[in-house]
Amino acid sequence: MSGSLRLAQLGDQPGFEVAGATLGGHRFERHSHDEFVISANLRGEESVWLDGRTFDAGPGCFTCYNPGQIQGGGVSEGQPWQFVSLYVASDQLAAMLGLQRLEFERSTDRLPVLTAATADAVERALGDDAFVRQRGEERLTLLLAEIARAMGVRLPQERLESGGRIADLQDWLAADLARQPSLDEMAAYLGLSRFHLLRSFQKQVGLSPRQWAMQLRTRRAQALLRAGLPATEVAHELGFADQSHLNRHFRAAYGVSPGSFQRAVR
Structure with missing residues (x-):
């Protein structure tokens, strides 16, 4: 081949x-x-x-x-x-x-x-x-x-999930941001199919569950950097793969690296 x-x-x-x-x-x-x-x-x-x-x-x-x-x-x-x-x-x-x-x-x-x-x-x-x-x-x-x-497969009517159930998932994700559960685990937590989980979450929040968790991780990284925690420890605390992973997502969200942000606010 x-x-x-x-x-x-x-x-x-x-x-x-x-x-x-x-x-x-x-x-x-x-x-x-x-x-x-x-x-x-x-x-x-x-x-x-x-x-x-x-x-x-x-x-x-x-x-x-x-x-x-x-x-x-x-x-x-x-x-x-x-x-x-x-x-x-x-x-x-x-x-x-x-x-x-x-x-x-x-x-x-x-x-x-x-x-x-x-x-x-x-x-x-x-x-x-x-x-x-x-x-x-x-x-x-x-x-x-x-x-x-x-392609001609019938799907059931989409069920509109209450705000309370989505809020429960947000609380569950926020309680341990380093855990990063899989899509299957999140769907099982709410008792929904993967498709209905994503559609319901995005309809209410405007982001997917992982996008929402990532923006919360970068937001919490700001607070930890302001408190003086080294970027390597911030990355570990919040479940980033390494400091470069934190750098990439932090810069995408805020336009500066974690190091530059920390120097500017201290």
Whole structure:
């Protein structure tokens, strides 16, 4: 296989993986998967064989495969091909979206805006920075709902969560900012699917839970720096991976490094 293929697992348990591929003139033999496969084509004219029929999926197209479907295909010899794919276990995808079970009604559709958004989220999820990877995971969870709607999967009516429940989660996150629970843990804490957790939190707060926790961490970092605590200790106290991780997020929020901020206020 010429080109590159990057793969990463998301979430606490196996069953949710993302991949980004840049290949040249490649074809996959006919095969099947135990999980859902959702691919977004970014470059190249893919010819797809699916359960005995053939269709084309060019740039901007999604192709969705239900578990067990026989699939194959690729692009012509010498043609560049770039795509991103999501591999999601059937029980995980149903749980993420708050459904008992589901399957895709349509195999392909051209959705260029959704394709670009998915590619961006996958790129984040494949990155080196933990916070950026988490933001990619959050974005993909929301995008999965959009993909499901676009490809013919019925979602339940969104439940509007009371302000009290979201406030409870904020209190839980704020009580130990170094803990940084996963998206699955936060969803379990509220008894919601990952999708409904993110939609409810963002509707009420305007940020995702992780974004909200990060802005609170940087805000608390200000107070600790004002009190004279060294930046290395501040990073450890608030659960940043290291001082450079604190520096990056602090500068993004306040426009100065922690060291410059501390010198200015003391």
